[in-house]
Amino acid sequence: MTETADARAAITATLIEAIGAPVILIDAQGTIRALSPAARSLISGLDTGKQLALVMRDPDLIDAIDDVAQRGGRHVVELVERVPVERTFRIHIVALEGDGRRHAAMLTFEDLSEQRMTERMRVDFVANASHELRTPLASVLGFIETLQGPARNDEAARGRFLGIMREQGLRMARLVDDLLSLSRIELRAHVTPQTPVDLAAIAREIVDSLMLLARGREVTIALDLPAQPLRVAGDRDELLRLMENLIENAIKYGRRGGRVEVTLASAGGEASVAVRDDGQGIAPEHLPRLTERFYRIDTAQSRETGGTGLGLAIVKHIVLRHRGRLTIESVVGQGATFRAVLPALPQTPG
Template sequence: MADNTEATDSLSSTAGPTSPLGRLRDLRWVLLVALAAGALAALTYDVPPAAVAGALVLLVGVALITPRRATPVPSIAADEQRNQRRMWPGTGMKVTVDALPMPCFLVDGRGITRYVNAVARTRYAAVRPGDPVSFSLRAPSLLEAFDRVRTHGTAERIEWAEKVPTESWFEASIAPIHLPAANGSAKSGANPDFILVAIRDLTEQRRLERMRTDFVANASHELRTPLASLTGFIETLQGPARDDAVARERFLAIMLDQANRMRRLIDDILSLSRIELRAHVRPDTYVDLAEIVRHTIDALSPLARDMDLDIALEAPAGEILVQGDRDELIQVAENLIENALKYGSTGKRIEVAIEPGRPSGWCLAVRDYGEGIAPEHLPRLTERFYRVDVASSRSMKGTGLGLAIVKHILTRHRARLDIDSKPGEGARFAVTFPDQGAAADRGAGRPAG
């Protein structure tokens, strides 16, 4: 909509009839009084009639040539401009809001969105001027605060959290805007002309705070056991086993194993924290899923040979493009295939497949034929440090964070992880990536139907 410039109150002047007869009609009472006064003067003071007539002619001439004072009448156009000014913000207000680095909405006193800055148009693509603000901002606490500002005219600041599509935190500053009155005086109080809603994303800050808290809690819990083992063996080597060469070699091997376990724990905790910090930012690049899976299988083939397992891959020919981060998707494939090798070793075979997803997209499935997983454990497999069998997990040098890392990476990629397993029948881990419409435009392979 075109900008509405601010207008000042104007007055339209009406001069009335502009013809001589019209002016004489307007001054008829003055002329009648003057005529009566001239007649009285002629009768009482013997003033010559010619002088009285000349005075009357002069009075009429002056009345005809004297400009009339304009009669002020409020202009209808001025009223309309004043109402428009209170309905749509001016150019200066828009330029100011556009300069702010956060999403901002200008809303009128009725709750109708009148302007959104460039940042808000990117973050809230569906919002349009002319729609109620509740169409785009649905947080109940935010709308309640907006109503309070509209009613009482006092600024407010609130925070709220959203769970969909990912957990996010926001802060909103809501301030009333009063336009100057017609006489230039400032207004305040209830019923503001506009309300400014500025939103700040606190997600990264809150995730950083949580990352620090979780790191301290997880590190103190998981590192306690290897640290206790190291301390005990060091004390033993300093004491009773000081001169026992056989015990020293055995204890040093155990100490090295515990130190490596602590290193793996720290690496996984830091990796998980970095992924959580970016969980709300979806990758904007396209990668070849087939190439990632082949690369991962090649990297894990020495481990498969050591465990006497075969890895079979079934995938369509050509590129299979998905929207994602290559390093993170390699981490997903490594965790799933390595878990299948470790916990499905009794089956002697691992099957990896890339197939059309249902109803759309692509699906990466990893299946083993090991002992399987009991149904009561399936919902908790992606929890941090959750292990079906603690002793078996530690013997396989697992940290309990692999599937938690997979879950958070897939959350960032808007992908879904499905786990299907029964005791004695192995397990199947399936990752379904959403359909990528843009991938087809780039010549990528896509599943039909």
């Protein structure tokens, strides 16, 4: 390479590294020569000197890059990544100068994840809401017709029906709130939270807020926390919701007069939140489906306790957004343990 070519390549690399959008420059042999910081953070494993095809192994993308390298011109490819979360990119591949047989190329990435997620959420929201709201709405309408007709002058019936209608209205409100919460979490699934959050402080806050519910069911909550703050990179509101859903479920579905154990720990660069109840446990066939939307082991009990069938789905999506994992362990007759494991931040004194 001549001195002029070296200088030109250095200038090009400097320009690309200053770009705020995800951009990758590869030479005629497919080796990464420059990439922007946004590209580094978007796709793990990218670095100068590496073969792009060894990092991004999608066959359609590799074929498009090869075609541009041989023929020049441009290609547009849509790429869907499934791991660690589903993301969709539109990649523009443009040929640059060549050596006579093959061309260098520049790749620019357009993140379509939020747009695709919004479209899917809109469809899912309509389907789920219409299905789950139909029963309480039909109940409310039926009572209204009765109050307007046969029970118009029946004071006792009016009081009883209005009480039931209020409960059905509250059920619909809870359902809409949970659907909106789930939609917001899914919408941001591809954006990893970065704010330091102390899980121990969240656990104390949630346990304090649920003491009235626990006393109502004569449940004892045992809180086991580490001596130091247990920090993760997270969204505080979502982690509050995660902790609240797990502990509230343990209180509601565990044994009346029983014990709920909340244990926070750290090991191997991970922080774990384990919530154990001493209830009747969960049969093995139900465990794989517990985090599905609207899946209920006992529909009547879930609705009686005010459940919407979305609590564990919300927990699962919060854990996935925080790049963690959720495990469920249970033996029938011996209770259940729900454990959320998240990447921990390095501990600091105090």
